[in-house]
Amino acid sequence: MDLEITAMDPAHPATLLDLPWDVPLEEWPERHLVALPRGISRHVVRFAKAGSEVVAVKEVGEWAAAREYQLLRDLDRLGVPAVDPVAVVTGRRDARGEPLEPVLITRQLKGSLPYRSMFETTLRPGTIKRLLDALAVLLVRLHLNGFAWGDCSLSNTLFRRDAGAYAAYLVDAETGQIAPTLSRGQREYDLDTARLNIAGELMDLEAGGSLHPAVDPIPFGEEIVERYGALWHELTRTSVYPRDKRHYIDRRIRRLNELGFDVAEMQIQRAKDGDAISFVPKVVDAGHHQRQLLRLTGLDAEENQARSLLNDLETWMAGQEDYAPGDPLGARPEVLAHRWVRDVFRPAVRSVPPELRAGVDTAQIYHELLEHRLMLSESRHQDVPMSVAAEDYVQQFFS
Structure with a gap:
């Protein structure tokens, strides 16, 4: 059998041909490799240069490589955070003509x-809780899309920080399977596996002196x-809100906040009997809300003030006719945020007489107005302008 490269992108086979496929992966010359931290794997894994990209190359059986490649393609199609599949290489032989194990190639996640590299700094x-929260978000998203992981663990996950946010990405789909929906038993199996694997991995770190003594x-x-249980319930329970009770959305967001999650994306779907709401959660680090609010609106606020204002902005944007995330014809968040400042934030703050807001920053005034509006809406059982x-x-x- 001749060397065969199966790739998603037609440009990849040409760049991949330069790699030494006739050499066992663990013996690849240094000139082809990139020194990046690697997690624990039951297979030989190396990072290599392929044209202008860095790819992760994993030696694995042909059937397993083809299956995982397809699963990663499915997850990419579903928009689930996972490493991007690049290619499968089969028909490898060494200089003596002896067969070598096929490889699965994925794009290195910049x-x-x-997790072991992160724990080197104790x-x-x-x-650690925020990392586990990110893993819980990933597991919920996988299950919502009908993916049973089969081996959820810190070792099979990559973590990335982006503007203060923590995100978890599936890096090993070898044991996974996709179905239209998952049974409760399938989800609980993943949870039991995650619980045992994470405890074991933390014990291993503890034995090596890399775990904080308070953990x-x-x-x-x-x-x-x-x-996971709290987030699954909050995200999957059916909620259709009457259009005159939009304050219920604020209450729902607050429950997510109390769970330690912030709303990264919110979708409102029109229905005959009300508005159906769905959320995408996100785990964030300190200062994230300040930076995001400043970037979107130019408003400089304290962290809790910024969280409150961003929640209101997100709710307002989701109800705008021209807001369509991912649609190039829809209004960009920056444009909508400018409109929110002009049409919502400033008029609200100016409705409080200047002498009453002297010495109080505008972000705090608006936050207090939001709190008061929610209290009135709850007490009157309807949205209050x-x-x-x-x-x-x-x-x-x-008075």
């Missing part, structure tokens, strides 16, 4: 790290099950 307990591996292993909330706010606190 800025990502395996991560604080709070940071107990067993409770941390259990915690991902709890976080910001103008009404501002008038009541001034009367109640400054």
Whole structure:
């Protein structure tokens, strides 16, 4: 059998031909390799240069390589965070004509790290929790798309920080399978596997002196099950809100916030009996909201103020007719954010007389108006316009 390269992109076979396929992967010359941190794998894995890209090359059986390649293509089509499949190479032979194991090639995920590299700096307990939260988000997204992982663990995950956000990416789909929907038993199997694997991996770090002394591996292993359960419930329960009770959306976002998640994306679908809402959660690091609010609106606020304002901005944007994430014809978030500042934020703040807001920054004023509007909406069981909330706010606190 001759060398065969099966690739998604027609440009890849040409760049991949330059790699030494007649040499076992563990013996590849240094000139082809890139020194990047690697996680633990049952297979030989190397990072290599392929044209202008860096790729991860994994030796694995032909059937397993073809199957994982297809699974990763399916996950890419579903928009689930996972490494990008590049190619499968079969028909490899060494200089003596002896067969060599096929390889699966994936694109190196820029800025990502395996968990062991992250723990070399002895991560604080709070940071570890955020990483596990990111893994819980990934597992929920996989399950929502009908993917049973089969071997959820820190070792099979890459973590990346982007503007303060933590994101987890599936890096090993070898044991996975896709179905239209997953049974509760399939989901619970993944959770049990995750709990045991994570506790074991943390114990291994503890034995090597790389785990923060305040971290107990067993409770941390259990915690991902709890976080997953709360997030799964909040994301999968059916909710159709009457159009005159949009404050229910604010309440729902607050529950996600209390779980430690922020809304990265919100979708509102029109229905005859109300608006159906779906959310995409995100785990963020300190200062994320300040930076994002400043980038989108130019408003400089404290972190909790920024979180409150961004939640309101996200809710407002999702209800705009020209907001269509991913649609090049839709309005960009920056454009909508400018409109929100002009049409929503500034009029609301100006509705509070200047003498009453002297010495108080505008972000705090708007945050307090949001809090007051939600309280009124909840008590009246209907949406209260910001103008009404501002008038009541001034009367109640400054009369």
